[in-house]
Amino acid sequence: MKASLTYTKKLDSKVSIIIPGSKSESNRLLVLQALFNNLSIENLSNSDDTQSLLRGLKESNGTVDIHHAGTAMRFLTAYFASKEGVQITLTGSERMQERPIKILVDALTDLGADISYLKNEGYPPIEIKGKKLIVNSVKISATVSSQYITALMLIAPSLENGLTIELEGEITSSPYIEMTLDLLQKMKVSCSFSNNIIEIAALLNNNETIVEVESDWSSASYFYSLVALSENLEITIKSFRKNSLQGDSEVAKIYQLLGVETVFNTLENTITLKKLANEIQPISLNLNKTPDIAQTIAVTCFGIGVGCKLTGLKTLKIKETDRLFALKTELEKLGATCKITEESLEVKPSENINNNILISTYQDHRMAMAFAPLSLLTSIEIESPEVVSKSYPTFWEDLKKLGISIHKK
Numbered sequence: 554m555k556a557s558l559t560y561t562k563k564l565d566s567k568v569s570i571i572i573p574g575s576k577s578e579s580n581r582l583l584v585l586q587a588l589f590n591n592l593s594i595e596n597l598s599n600s601d602d603t604q605s606l607l608r609g610l611k612e613s614n615g616t617v618d619i620h621h622a623g624t625a626m627r628f629l630t631a632y633f634a635s636k637e638g639v640q641i642t643l644t645g646s647e648r649m650q651e652r653p654i655k656i657l658v659d660a661l662t663d664l665g666a667d668i669s670y671l672k673n674e675g676y677p678p679i680e681i682k683g684k685k686l687i688v689n690s691v692k693i694s695a696t697v698s699s700q701y702i703t704a705l706m707l708i709a710p711s712l713e714n715g716l717t718i719e720l721e722g723e724i725t726s727s728p729y730i731e732m733t734l735d736l737l738q739k740m741k742v743s744c745s746f747s748n749n750i751i752e753i754a755a756l757l758n759n760n761e762t763i764v765e766v767e768s769d770w771s772s773a774s775y776f777y778s779l780v781a782l783s784e785n786l787e788i789t790i791k792s793f794r795k796n797s798l799q800g801d802s803e804v805a806k807i808y809q810l811l812g813v814e815t816v817f818n819t820l821e822n823t824i825t826l827k828k829l830a831n832e833i834q835p836i837s838l839n840l841n842k843t844p845d846i847a848q849t850i851a852v853t854c855f856g857i858g859v860g861c862k863l864t865g866l867k868t869l870k871i872k873e874t875d876r877l878f879a880l881k882t883e884l885e886k887l888g889a890t891c892k893i894t895e896e897s898l899e900v901k902p903s904e905n906i907n908n909n910i911l912i913s914t915y916q917d918h919r920m921a922m923a924f925a926p927l928s929l930l931t932s933i934e935i936e937s938p939e940v941v942s943k944s945y946p947t948f949w950e951d952l953k954k955l956g957i958s959i960h961k962k
Contacts, residue, residue: 556961558928569789574598574766586912595765602946616642631704634666636683642679657701660693689714709753710742718751728800731882770801774849777808778926780826792822841865860902867896873913885942918943922923
C-alpha cells in the first residue's frame with residue numbers, strides 16, 4: 554500500500570494535538586509492573602511495540618513473536634532469563650532476526666542465564682530457560698545500544714542480590730539509562746550511576762506506586778518539523794513536562810536553531826510550538842544521546858534549505874532498517890546531496906525539492922513520519938503508511954487537523 558499526501562492551508566493556524574504516552578517510558582514500566590504487581594501505570598502508550606511487549610509478558614511457555622519490536626526483544630530476553638521455570642522461544646520479523654542480541658545474551662549468560670541461539674549465532678530467534686540468577690555483578694559494552702543495559706537494570710531489583718553493572722566503552726544514548734534510573738527511584742529502588750558503574754539493590758518493600766507516562770518527545774519532533782517548514786503554523790501539544798525524563802526532549806533546544814520556539818505551560822503540561830522569524834544557519838550536532846530524532850532533523854534541514862552535519866549515529870545502522878542508508882537514498886530522490894559514514898550524515902544546502910516522489914519507508918515508522926512534513930512544500934507519496942502504528946497509531950489522523958490529508962491507494 555502507498556498513500557499520497559496533500560496539504561490544504563488551514564484558515565486557523567493554531568491547532569491542538571494530544572500525543573500518545575512515551576513508548577520508552579511505557580515499556581520500562583510494563584516490565585517493572587510484571588515483576589512488581591503493586592505498580593499502576595497511567596497514559597500507557599498505544600503503540601504496536603508496547604502491545605507486543607504486553608502480550609509477551611503474559612507468556613511463560615511456548616513461542617513469543619515480537620515482530621518488529623526491538624525494545625520488546627531486548628527487555629523480554631532479560632525478563633524471561635530471570636523468571637525461574639519459564640521456557641520461551643523468542644523470535645521476531647525477518648529484520649529482527651538480523652538485529653544483534655549477543656552483547657545482552659553474553660551478559661545474561663555471565664549472570665547464570667540459560668539462553669541458546671536457534672538459527673544464527675548472536676541473533677534471534679533464541680530459546681530461554683528461565684533460572685534464578687544469583688550472580689550480582691556483570692560487565693557489558695555500552696557502545697552499541699542502551700537497551701541492552703536497560704534490560705539488565707529492569708530485572709536487577711527483582712534479583713535477590715541486586716546487581717552491579719560495569720559499563721565498558723563510550724556510552725550510547727545515556728539519557729535512556731537515566732530515564733530507567735528515575736523510574737526505578739519512583740518505585741523506591743535504591744540505585745546509583747557513577748563512573749560507568751550502575752548499582753541497583755534488590756527491592757524488598759514493594760509499595761503501591763502510580764506512575765503517569767509523559768507523552769512521547771520523539772513523536773513531538775514531527776510537529777517541530779511541521780512548524781519549521783510552515784509559514785505561520787502554531788501547534789499546542791499535550792502532555793509534556795519541562796523537566797522530562799526523555800532524552801529526546803532535547804528537540805526543543807535543537808529546533809530553536811531551526812526557527813521554532815517552545816513555550817511551556819507548566820500548569821497544563823503543554824508545549825506550544827511557534828515559528829520564529831530568525832535567519833537559519835547550517836547546523837552541526839552530535840546526536841549520540843538522541844539518535845531517534847536524526848531523521849526528523851535531516852529532513853527538516855533539507856526542507857528549509859540549510860546544511861546539516863549529524864554525528865553520533867552509529868546505532869542507526871541496527872534499527873528497523875539501516876537508517877543512514879535509507880535517509881541518504883530517500884533524500885537524494887527529492888534532490889538532496891548527502892554523504893554518510895558509519896556514524897554520520899551530512900546534507901548539503903539545496904534550493905529545489907523534486908515533486909511527486911514516492912518515499913520508501915523500509916518498514917520503519919520513523920521514515921514515514923520524518924518525511925511526512927515535506928508535504929507542506931511538495932507533492933509526495935509514502936509507501937506503507939501503516940508502519941506508523943509501531944509508535945504512533947494516530948499520526949495520520951493528527952496530521953489531518955493541520956490540513957494534511959492522506960489518500961491511500
